[in-house]
Structures are given as structure tokens and as C-alpha cells.
Amino acid sequence: MSYICAKCKRTLTIEQLQASFMSPRARCVYCQSKILFKARPPVVRRVKAV
Numbered sequence: 001m002s003y004i005c006a007k008c009k010r011t012l013t014i015e016q017l018q019a020s021f022m023s024p025r026a027r028c029v030y031c032q033s034k035i036l037f038k039a040r041p042p043v044v045r046r047v048k049a050v
């Protein structure tokens with residue numbers, strides 16, 4: 001799983017966050033923003049029209 005910074009839109013891995021801060025209160029390693037979103041893998045919904 002990875003995170004996306006709300007400010008600089010960079011993708012952060014959990015390893016990056018933990019290595020930098022060693023705390024559950026993660027921050028962006030690039031811009032120090034505390035607002036991070038969980039990055040979800042894009043889900044493609046295929047609806048079959050019958």
C-alpha cells in the first residue's frame with residue numbers, strides 16, 4: 001500500500017514514511033505535509049450491458 005500527499009501529490013510508500021519518522025503520525029518526506037491519502041489501486045468496473 002502507498003500514500004499520496006495532498007499537497008505535492010507525490011506517492012509515498014509506507015517504508016518511506018516509517019524510515020523518515022518512525023511514528024504513526026506520518027508526514028510527507030518531500031513537503032512535510034501531514035495530509036496524506038491512502039492510494040487505492042484503480043478499480044476498473046466492467047459492466048456488461050445485456
Ligand SMILES: [Zn+2]
Pocket residue numbers: 005006007008009010028029030031032033
Ligand atoms: Zn508532500
